[in-house]
Amino acid sequence: MGFEKFGVVSFTAQTRASDFIDYLEKGEIRGTKCNLCGRVFFPPRADCSWCMSKDVEWIEIKGQGTLISFTKVNYAPTGFEGDVPYILALVDFDGIKVFGRLSKDLPEDSVKVGMALKVTPLALPEDKLTYEFLPA
Amino acid sequence: MGFEKFGVVSFTAQTRASDFIDYLEKGEIRGTKCNLCGRVFFPPRADCSWCMSKDVEWIEIKGQGTLISFTKVNYAPTGFEGDVPYILALVDFDGIKVFGRLSKDLPEDSVKVGMALKVTPLALPEDKLTYEFLPA
Amino acid sequence: MPKDVAIIGVGQSYFVRGYQGSIRELAFDAYSEAMKDAGIGPEDVGASMICTAPEYDKQRSPSGLIAEYLGLNPQPTFAIETVCSASTSGLKVAYSMIKSGLHDIVVVLGFQKMSEITSADSQERMGRGADIMWESPFGTMMPAYYALHARAHFNTYGSSEKDLALIRVKAAKYGQLNERAVFRKGVEFDQVINADAIASPLKKFDCCANADGSSCMILASADKAKEICKKPVWVMGVGSASAPMTMTGRDSLAGLNAAKEAAKTAYEMAGVSPQDIDVAEVHDCFTIAELMAYENLGFAEPGKGNELIQNGETYLGGKIPVNVDGGLLSKGHPIGATGGSQVRTIVLQLRDEAGDIQVPGAEIGLVHNIGGVGIYGNVVILGR
Amino acid sequence: MPKDVAIIGVGQSYFVRGYQGSIRELAFDAYSEAMKDAGIGPEDVGASMICTAPEYDKQRSPSGLIAEYLGLNPQPTFAIETVCSASTSGLKVAYSMIKSGLHDIVVVLGFQKMSEITSADSQERMGRGADIMWESPFGTMMPAYYALHARAHFNTYGSSEKDLALIRVKAAKYGQLNERAVFRKGVEFDQVINADAIASPLKKFDCCANADGSSCMILASADKAKEICKKPVWVMGVGSASAPMTMTGRDSLAGLNAAKEAAKTAYEMAGVSPQDIDVAEVHDCFTIAELMAYENLGFAEPGKGNELIQNGETYLGGKIPVNVDGGLLSKGHPIGATGGSQVRTIVLQLRDEAGDIQVPGAEIGLVHNIGGVGIYGNVVILGR
Numbered sequence A, B: 001m002g003f004e005k006f007g008v009v010s011f012t013a014q015t016r017a018s019d020f021i022d023y024l025e026k027g028e029i030r031g032t033k034c035n036l037c038g039r040v041f042f043p044p045r046a047d048c049s050w051c052m053s054k055d056v057e058w059i060e061i062k063g064q065g066t067l068i069s070f071t072k073v074n075y076a077p078t079g080f081e082g083d084v085p086y087i088l089a090l091v092d093f094d095g096i097k098v099f100g101r102l103s104k105d106l107p108e109d110s111v112k113v114g115m116a117l118k119v120t121p122l123a124l125p126e127d128k129l130t131y132e133f134l135p136a
Numbered sequence C, D: 001m002p003k004d005v006a007i008i009g010v011g012q013s014y015f016v017r018g019y020q021g022s023i024r025e026l027a028f029d030a031y032s033e034a035m036k037d038a039g040i041g042p043e044d045v046g047a048s049m050i051c052t053a054p055e056y057d058k059q060r061s062p063s064g065l066i067a068e069y070l071g072l073n074p075q076p077t078f079a080i081e082t083v084c085s086a087s088t089s090g091l092k093v094a095y096s097m098i099k100s101g102l103h104d105i106v107v108v109l110g111f112q113k114m115s116e117i118t119s120a121d122s123q124e125r126m127g128r129g130a131d132i133m134w135e136s137p138f139g140t141m142m143p144a145y146y147a148l149h150a151r152a153h154f155n156t157y158g159s160s161e162k163d164l165a166l167i168r169v170k171a172a173k174y175g176q177l178n179e180r181a182v183f184r185k186g187v188e189f190d191q192v193i194n195a196d197a198i199a200s201p202l203k204k205f206d207c208c209a210n211a212d213g214s215s216c217m218i219l220a221s222a223d224k225a226k227e228i229c230k231k232p233v234w235v236m237g238v239g240s241a242s243a244p245m246t247m248t249g250r251d252s253l254a255g256l257n258a259a260k261e262a263a264k265t266a267y268e269m270a271g272v273s274p275q276d277i278d279v280a281e282v283h284d285c286f287t288i289a290e291l292m293a294y295e296n297l298g299f300a301e302p303g304k305g306n307e308l309i310q311n312g313e314t315y316l317g318g319k320i321p322v323n324v325d326g327g328l329l330s331k332g333h334p335i336g337a338t339g340g341s342q343v344r345t346i347v348l349q350l351r352d353e354a355g356d357i358q359v360p361g362a363e364i365g366l367v368h369n370i371g372g373v374g375i376y377g378n379v380v381i382l383g384r
């Protein structure tokens, strides 16, 4: 149902949050927001566990984030062997955290906790899609 | 370690009871017997849970058994599709029960609960081995 | 009657073929209904348990993922599994965690998205549900094992395929009334008898359907239950038992010993007899399973179960209505969710909220939930 | 000090690479030792629990199979899973089943035969240990997650790779004394520092090895324990908690919140403080995990854990000896068996039977067992 397009290897095809892929195709990284309590979710959720509600809307993650932590991975699970090494990172966008990879163009020694990053969609082979972090 | 030879599709390679295969190759169906308490096990066990002991010896299952129940299977799991239909059966050899298939040569309407059966090794393609039940 | 632990909320998703969402979202469907039913929020919950047969999910360790999605961090969570009886195994553990004083309120969430994997993958797993060393190599599947039990029952007691067909006709009658069931068509006696054999003597309509679904039960201590719940349903008895996985290890195939043992324990704990049960849900994954349940639960003498169905005694209005929500045969059988769905039906009955299938004045109900081919047996007795 | 539930028997297989038998036989190794240790037979057991990460087995629903092999029918059995902390999750459930009065004696059996599947299959499963929707598609594995925590700890508190290396050197020192450990060589500080990076800043020797193994704990009610056991070891406190599986859901990566919450509960229940612990086993699947454990358990202030190892305080003779059996780093980490092995070490310590690694006069011990990357945290406090 669309979500199998996400990432180098995808393990889930069906989700009620699959509109994420449509937005990604349009160049936007989106999370969701509960229309009852206003809480914002990334990764996006189709349900709010605070309100027991399914009434959520899509909101865009943009602007500048701060690198919380990162690791350069030299060994990878099945399906990712061709990608190593790559840098996994956790980035804080004003309280909304996003997990992903840093752009391949960034050498490890230029990466510092606290540095400013932005997030942007990335096309992958075979019509797949993801996002990555770049210097802001 | 030998046990992967057992059956049409085998799921276990290693067992401390793998001598079963060696006996099967010699034409014998064997169970085990606890050297402490004398209890007999089929399928063979490497351990006696009554005595917490690993001291068991191999004993042969022979003679005439009685059919307890059977079913003709028309749908099969992956790897067995080419075999259907086949008849699965549970046979009692004087208190020692053995589970397996009836010989393909036995038509279903000749099979009756209570009939006398014997058990005998059967070679399978690709150097695999099993046993089957035949009229005694 | 023990009134130490109560069920204060129940929920269930629709049981469907091919749920159009992820497992976390499926779990949320039952959870949100149960939480609203109980009138509590995540902060009130002391612990959660996720009941599932894990080989159907690509997600490893789903309890961590689902607890997060349900907003149940940092409370403890874990997964519990006895295949098809996972959620009543969870209920028993929840009972003990509350009775022991460790937690006040425990969420027991069962789910299965059987369509998550391809049907080839599913066929492959089915071959590994038995002892993979000594039985799977012969090409075994669930219908074949229950067929062996059916033939043994016929042979021992003189029951027949006709008795099984009557059970399916009853299930289909009530499945038509249950909007959350996956199979909602009526089924005629002749249809059942004349259908293709899957594993003789079991035929197509003797087998329940796969389905995706979730269920949720919320249990609470007596103090909490009295404080927040208008119609607590009390856990009067819980019994559970096991039997050898291998056919060679069983004394008889004409009944399920794990069910018999579990029932004995549950009746003793509850201080009641089979005659005291007003309504029951039994694990009818195959028609023969319901017939054996009548006897293993003491609703009939061994070998006399077929008289119950022949005389219509397990219909609404009969001596002991059984599976009047359609049973697994009509509802479908999303493995980890099944027990919780059975419990929900009984809870609604005891709260007088069962609608079209209400057993008037039902005070004591029973759930019989079996894992694998009688490997695991759980019996729960509930009272209002 | 609560004396309601005791551990009356413990057992453990050798932890090895490539066990030459089936999972049922591996389980028997630990079980038979524990049953002999407790001096009981299968007929004395009220229930059993099988703790395992099921994706490593071809056998579906291993609890039914293993209960049969161990001679534990018709008693109830079920499987319980929180990945690497499965067997202490089992211990907590066993505690509650006994304390609630449902059972007198419960067997908690943990096992993992990680070599049961091919290493390609194993690599494939490793990619699915995280949130498979939102994290696995980036190519995540356990070392990477712990590496993210290590970098955050370094950055927050000024700890360093050198502190981690000191922890590995300690583990290797004690692993040499443990004949059941898979890794029994000494390791020098420079070897650790100079090894290849797996996921920076974690290097080869910062990671524990896979192993096949089993462990078994037998728990009993106070009455039973006093009747049959000369040296019961009492379960004084059990705490467990969870944290979001996703990194995005966590407030901080510089510690494991599930461990902190679990410790708080366990200390409160036991009525003791970190200062009262005489000997501890912590979950050092990676060196950083042990460093965080020092702080999450209150053995050191947040950010001061490295001083403990720098000053040798977690060696035998130090303020709080930690993992003096070699820890997961030396023993190996057969997922479902690990917690039970940790508990066994503490039980032997409290019975004064720990041999070369005995902490003289140890009266109170602690086990810290983590599932996944801090998704699940269990803390158990034991006393003699």
Ligand SMILES: [Zn+2]
Binding pocket: A034, A035, A036, A037, A038, A039, A048, A049, A050, A051, A052, A053
């Ligand atoms: Zn909300």
Ligand SMILES: [Zn+2]
Binding pocket: B034, B035, B036, B037, B038, B039, B048, B049, B050, B051, B052, B053
């Ligand atoms: Zn013996």
